[in-house]
Each structure stands twice: as structure tokens, then as C-alpha cells.
């Protein structure tokens with residue numbers, strides 16, 4: 001890719017026409033948006049504080065576990081003010097389903113104390129908070145404030161590489177690569193769409209390329225179909 005498309009606000013800033021791969025990426029994003037946009041979120045969150053805490057709790061666990069923990073936690077401690085006054089012993093049983101619950105309880109209580117006056121709106125401030133890495137910070141910007149950011153979890157990292165959008169080893173590298181290649185208008189949606197795609201069509205170790213609407217735009221899907229190495233027919 002020849003221009004910093006995201007930073008310059010999209011392909012409009014480009015001097016040259018898009019490459020074949022860039023056209024494929026845009027077409028794939030349009031298909032993902034058409035397919036997944038408008039689905040109800042798994043967890044209903046009522047404030048930036050709840051979004052930040054839910055994202056912190058979602059680390060290394062399944063959505064169902066986060067959903068269960070958020071329901072219990074926010075029923076009892078719906079605001080930063082309330083959670084800041086809680087003790088780890090009271091919080092731990094509520095979030096036990098998410099794993100690493102002792103560390104997470106300490107972190108979210110400390111988080112609550114730090115954001116009683118409001119959740120920060122910049123990635124630099126967010127990553128200074130306890131237990132908040134770039135993934136949580138980026139997701140909070142998107143889902144709490146609608147600020148374009150690049151939230152890369154395991155689904156986004158894995159599927160971006162399968163599609164051939166990036167060739168990276170870590171989610172951190174993927175975040176930076178996607179910031180370069182994805183038009184900014186897709187930043188807020190791509191995490192949600194690829195997570196849903198990973199859950200429904202492209203799970204780890206068993207992508208259903210034969211029934212995938214991206215198979216003609218995906219490096220892995222094309223080679224799997226060419227080799228006949230697929231689940232379902234192409």
C-alpha cells in the first residue's frame with residue numbers, strides 16, 4: 001500500500017488508483033458490512049464506563065462468559081462511583097466466569113476509581129489505566145464513543161492474515177498494518193464484523209471456505225478451493 005490511507009481519511013487522499021488487493025479489501029469490507037451490520041450486540045452496555053469494564057473483562061474469555069459477568073456485575077455496581085467503593089471479595093464471585101477473576105477484580109475496581117470523573121477519549125490516556133492494553137483501549141474508543149480506532153482481537157488478527165490483508169505475527173503488528181491499509185470509514189465496524197465472521201463462518205482451525213461469501217476475495221479461501229482442501233464445496 002502506498003499511502004497512509006486511514007490517517008489521511010481514506011482512498012480519496014490517494015494519488016494513484018487502487019491496486020487489485022486494495023479493491024478486494026474494500027469489496028470485502030462492503031460485503032462484511034452488508035452481512036453483519038445491524039446485528040444486536042451480545043452485551044448491552046449503558047455507559048462508557050460499562051463499555052470499558054466489559055472490554056477489560058472480555059480478555060481471554062468467550063463472549064458468553066463476559067455476558068454473564070457483566071449482567072451480574074452491573075446489576076450490583078452500574079456506575080464507576082459504585083464499583084470504586086466495592087471490595088475485591090465482593091466483585092470476584094460476580095466475574096468468576098471470565099477467568100483470572102482475582103486480577104480482573106482488582107483491576108476493574110482500580111479502573112473505576114480512576115474514571116469516576118469520566119472515561120478518557122484518547123488511546124494514550126486509556127492505556128495508562130490498570131489492566132488496559134491497546135485492544136481494550138481501541139475497543140473502548142469505538143464502542144463507547146464511536147471514535148475510529150483499530151480494535152484487534154484474535155479473530156481480527158487471524159482472519160486478516162487469512163484474507164491476505166496483512167502478513168503479521170502479532171495482534172499489535174496487525175493493528176498497525178490495518179491502520180495503514182483500511183479506509184477509515186471501516187475502522188469502527190471491522191472488529192465487530194470479523195468477530196462475527198470468526199464465530200459463524202471462519203473459526204480457528206476449521207474455516208468453512210466453501211460456504212464463505214468472501215472466498216473469492218480471500219487468499220486462503222482461493223488456495224483452499226483450488227486445492228479442493230475445503231469444508232463444503234466452492
Ligand code: SF4
Pocket residue numbers: 159162163201202207208209210212213214215216218219220221222
Ligand atoms: S474464505 Fe475461508 S479462510 Fe477466507 S474468510 Fe472465508 S472461511 Fe475464512
